[in-house]
Amino acid sequence: MAELHNPAIEVHHDDHAHAHDHHGHDDHGHHELNFIEKYIFSQDHKVIGKQFLILGMAWAIVGGLFSIFFRLQLAWPDESFPILEWFLGGWAEGGKLSADFYYALVTMHGTILVFFVLTAGLSGTFSNFLIPLQIGARDMASPAMNMGSFWFFVLSSIVMFVSLVIQTGPAAGGWTAYPPLSALPQASQGSGLGMDLWLISIALFIISVALGGLNYVTTIINMRTKGMDFFRMPLTIWAFFFTAIIGLLSFPVLFGAAILLEFDRLLGTSFFLSDIYVAGEALHHSGGSPILFQHLFWFLGHPEVYIIILPAMGIVSEVMAVHSRKPIFGYKAMVFSILGITILSFIVWAHHMFVTGLNPFVASIFVLFTLLIAVPSAIKVFNWITTLWRGSIRLNPAMLFAIGFVSLFISGGLTGIYLGNATLDIQLHDTYFVVAHFHIVMGLAAFYGMFAGIYHWFPKMFGRYLNSTLGYIHFYVTLVGSYAIFWPMHYIGMSGVPRRYFDFTVFNQFNQYADLNKFITVAAIVVFFVNLLFVINFFYSIFKGRKVTVQNPWGATTLEWTAPINPGHGNWEGDIPAVYRWPYDYSINGRDFIPQTEKLGPNESEDHDIGSDTPKPTEKVPGENLH
Amino acid sequence: MESLTYNKTILPDNVQQFRVHPQKFALWLGLSVLSMAFAGLTSAYLVRQAAPNWQEFTMPEAFTWSAILMVFSSISIQVAVWAFKKERIAVYNISLVVTILLAVAFLVSQYMGYQGLQDRGVYLNGNPSGSFVYVISYLHIAHVLGGIVPMLVALVRSLFTFGNPEKLAKFKSNGNRRVGIELLATYWHFVDILWIYLLLFFMFS
Numbered sequence: 001m002a003e004l005h006n007p008a009i010e011v012h013h014d015d016h017a018h019a020h021d022h023h024g025h026d027d028h029g030h031h032e033l034n035f036i037e038k039y040i041f042s043q044d045h046k047v048i049g050k051q052f053l054i055l056g057m058a059w060a061i062v063g064g065l066f067s068i069f070f071r072l073q074l075a076w077p078d079e080s081f082p083i084l085e086w087f088l089g090g091w092a093e094g095g096k097l098s099a100d101f102y103y104a105l106v107t108m109h110g111t112i113l114v115f116f117v118l119t120a121g122l123s124g125t126f127s128n129f130l131i132p133l134q135i136g137a138r139d140m141a142s143p144a145m146n147m148g149s150f151w152f153f154v155l156s157s158i159v160m161f162v163s164l165v166i167q168t169g170p171a172a173g174g175w176t177a178y179p180p181l182s183a184l185p186q187a188s189q190g191s192g193l194g195m196d197l198w199l200i201s202i203a204l205f206i207i208s209v210a211l212g213g214l215n216y217v218t219t220i221i222n223m224r225t226k227g228m229d230f231f232r233m234p235l236t237i238w239a240f241f242f243t244a245i246i247g248l249l250s251f252p253v254l255f256g257a258a259i260l261l262e263f264d265r266l267l268g269t270s271f272f273l274s275d276i277y278v279a280g281e282a283l284h285h286s287g288g289s290p291i292l293f294q295h296l297f298w299f300l301g302h303p304e305v306y307i308i309i310l311p312a313m314g315i316v317s318e319v320m321a322v323h324s325r326k327p328i329f330g331y332k333a334m335v336f337s338i339l340g341i342t343i344l345s346f347i348v349w350a351h352h353m354f355v356t357g358l359n360p361f362v363a364s365i366f367v368l369f370t371l372l373i374a375v376p377s378a379i380k381v382f383n384w385i386t387t388l389w390r391g392s393i394r395l396n397p398a399m400l401f402a403i404g405f406v407s408l409f410i411s412g413g414l415t416g417i418y419l420g421n422a423t424l425d426i427q428l429h430d431t432y433f434v435v436a437h438f439h440i441v442m443g444l445a446a447f448y449g450m451f452a453g454i455y456h457w458f459p460k461m462f463g464r465y466l467n468s469t470l471g472y473i474h475f476y477v478t479l480v481g482s483y484a485i486f487w488p489m490h491y492i493g494m495s496g497v498p499r500r501y502f503d504f505t506v507f508n509q510f511n512q513y514a515d516l517n518k519f520i521t522v523a524a525i526v527v528f529f530v531n532l533l534f535v536i537n538f539f540y541s542i543f544k545g546r547k548v549t550v551q552n553p554w555g556a557t558t559l560e561w562t563a564p565i566n567p568g569h570g571n572w573e574g575d576i577p578a579v580y581r582w583p584y585d586y587s588i589n590g591r592d593f594i595p596q597t598e599k600l601g602p603n604e605s606e607d608h609d610i611g612s613d614t615p616k617p618t619e620k621v622p623g624e625n626l627h
Numbered sequence: 628m629e630s631l632t633y634n635k636t637i638l639p640d641n642v643q644q645f646r647v648h649p650q651k652f653a654l655w656l657g658l659s660v661l662s663m664a665f666a667g668l669t670s671a672y673l674v675r676q677a678a679p680n681w682q683e684f685t686m687p688e689a690f691t692w693s694a695i696l697m698v699f700s701s702i703s704i705q706v707a708v709w710a711f712k713k714e715r716i717a718v719y720n721i722s723l724v725v726t727i728l729l730a731v732a733f734l735v736s737q738y739m740g741y742q743g744l745q746d747r748g749v750y751l752n753g754n755p756s757g758s759f760v761y762v763i764s765y766l767h768i769a770h771v772l773g774g775i776v777p778m779l780v781a782l783v784r785s786l787f788t789f790g791n792p793e794k795l796a797k798f799k800s801n802g803n804r805r806v807g808i809e810l811l812a813t814y815w816h817f818v819d820i821l822w823i824y825l826l827l828f829f830m831f832s
Contacts, residue, residue, distance in 0.1 A: 141653060214656050218652050221647070222647065251660075252663040253664065253666075268752035269751060269758040269762070270754070270755055289675055
């Protein structure tokens with residue numbers, strides 16, 4: 001473990017011990033940070049959070065662009081697109097995508113979006129940015145380790161990017177990297193060097209997640225400010241806490257699987273390979289089991305979807321409470337449902353494997369646990385909707401994306417009930433129904449949570465606002481586009497169109513969906529460009545956006561809004577504020593909101609178990625508390 | 628004493644909960660992460676074992692010797708922790724050297740274990756039952772090496788303070804260094820217990 005304290009912050013503390021009258025970071029005795037220390041190799045959790053966000057956004061553009069490329073192929077398999085050749089060169093000769101590279105694009109789209117965008121870009125960004133600010137800490141438990149977490153992500157990104165430009169192309173066996181395809185370099189072009197680089201990149205990524213997660217959990221347990229009991233933490237923090245725990249317990253198993261796979265590839269072991277022929281040649285491998293890899297992979301893979309969705313859930317809970325000016329409905333129910341999801345996430349992995357010849361009795365147990373997830377999920381949905389109920393809703397872009405999240409989570413979650421049933425899954429598993437399901441419920445929903453978070457905390461991140469008009473355009477076009485892309489896909493899937501196919505023109509029975517595929521592709525292109533508009537808004541607003549002039553622009557109760565508008569490293573200029581109440585005192589005692597830092601009034605109790613905005617009898621106090 | 632210096636450097640000014648030392652907490656958390664990796668690998672072993680075409684063999688005796696060596700090295704590093712707290716710098720140095728030697732002896736015994744496996748006709752690229760033993764023990768060795776390096780660093784640091792009373796006084800009262808050696812000992816016990824677990828697992832599963 002690297003040293004757990006940061007000299008810059010230490011100096012700050014000493015300052016307070018000696019001279020209470022002068023605050024402000026610039027006056028300190030330590031040397032001025034130069035550009036590289038401040039923005040590149042920074043140990044400030046806020047800068048690291050922004051770094052995760054911006055690198056995540058870069059990857060999102062790459063991953064999104066890849067999906068447009070293969071959607072073009074699916075919609076117009078006979079057309080040629082010179083732009084493809086311009087981007088992909090030999091992989092799309094004459095503007096027609098090669099079948100090999102189609103699979104490489106799909107694989108990279110999945111890998112990039114799941115790991116780099118929705119894990120690093122979402123949980124990396126907001127856990128880093130919000131944990132110290134919302135629990136009242138100057139930084140993470142180990143700022144150095146935190147910086148390490150980001151730079152391992154950079155290394156991982158570089159290795160993955162290199163795999164995109166090598167001659168044999170990137171990994172092409174799907175983001176799940178199932179053997180035997182992924183274990184045999186001679187099996188396909190993408191199984192060669194590209195696959196090795198994929199495994200190295202993922203191993204580096206796992207180290208990044210582990211360093212980050214260790215920090216998040218240690219910080220939340222140990223560094224809370226005075227008065228910040230567990231049940232006074234905002235739901236964002238609860239979500240990041242359980243996300244980090246899931247990551248810490250599931251990623252090491254993937255690490256083990258990646259090592260066994262690499263041994264199979266390089267040193268001739270047979271963990272995942274049984275007797276097999278490639279191109280007429282019998283290989284010496286014997287005795288392994290490709291299904292074993294699937295067990296190891298999905299033991300990570302399923303918790304991974306909760307690593308993606310839990311931070312989004314936490315962000316949405318917070319954003320909704322703030323912008324409906326109401327306490328979150330059922331705070332403790334929200335916490336315990338996150339805990340329930342966390343536990344269940346580890347015992348449902350085989351529902352990804354119903355078609356592998358899984359013992360039907362074993363399958364039935366996994367069906368049971370899978371369907372049980374509907375209970376905490378439904379509690380959360382219910383609580384979000386009841387939080388909105390009779391609220392004074394501000395329909396700004398952050399709130400719109402939060403509401404959009406709930407909409408997508410419901411419609412994507414419902415199809416999960418179908419897929420969670422082993423018998424139904426056998427029909428649906430290899431169709432577009434699955435693609436539609438998981439894109440809506442974890443892909444889009446997590447993106448909406450991320451957008452809600454960005455619109456909400458952008459003022460805290462950069463001291464400026466995002467442009468709202470562009471935000472509204474971004475939201476409405478994305479919402480309509482999201483459903484336009486994925487709703488028809490359910491239909492295509494139910495009628496049996498298989499996923500992972502390069503070209504359907506040779507299958508007569510699927511030709512009737514050609515127009516629907518064109519429709520989906522057009523919608524996807526529109527959504528891609530409207531999200532580029534968001535990226536432009538993002539970078540324009542960092543430099544030219546309307547400036548934040550008040551410390552607490554949303555009227556929120558949580559601690560990050562008690563810090564200066566542009567907080568320095570160390571977050572608060574005087575002492576760290578102490579906390580006296582939970583974070584959801586909105587529209588209470590005749591007041592719009594009461595910050596967490598305000599002491600309880602004489603007639604107030606801290607009992608919010610009802611979670612309703614109706615004041616309890618003890619809180620109905622006469623005038624003296626209303627001013 | 629140490630807790631005081633520690634408070635000033637690491638604690639934010641208003642923190643309330645601080646029951647566990649954050650570095651120790653992070654280490655325990657890290658060890659649970661490593662445990663998950665090995666739990667995953669040994670579960671994979673069990674899943675594969677349940678399928679046909681599984682070669683049975685007995686574990687070479689050298690692996691048992693390596694477990695015994697690990698237990699002794701655990702004891703000697705604990706002596707080092709005790710010696711640091713009691714400011715017995717010579718005992719501290721000697722027990723660090725003993726621990727490092729025992730760790731090297733462990734590596735040798737592992738090598739002999741691999742020889743024993745080959746005598747039994749068990750090869751890395753043979754039946755998965757053997758491959759699992761090789762790969763999992765390689766990973767364990769990686770963790771042993773990850774312990775030897777900081778031990779060497781600790782030893783060099785303390786040797787440098789010999790014969791320099793000023794440095795020695797500082798060294799003895801250094802709270803961070805005490806935490807460091809405690810963290811190292813905890814990690815080393817983990818590596819020790821991990822090998823005993825793996826050995827028993829391979830012998831009796």
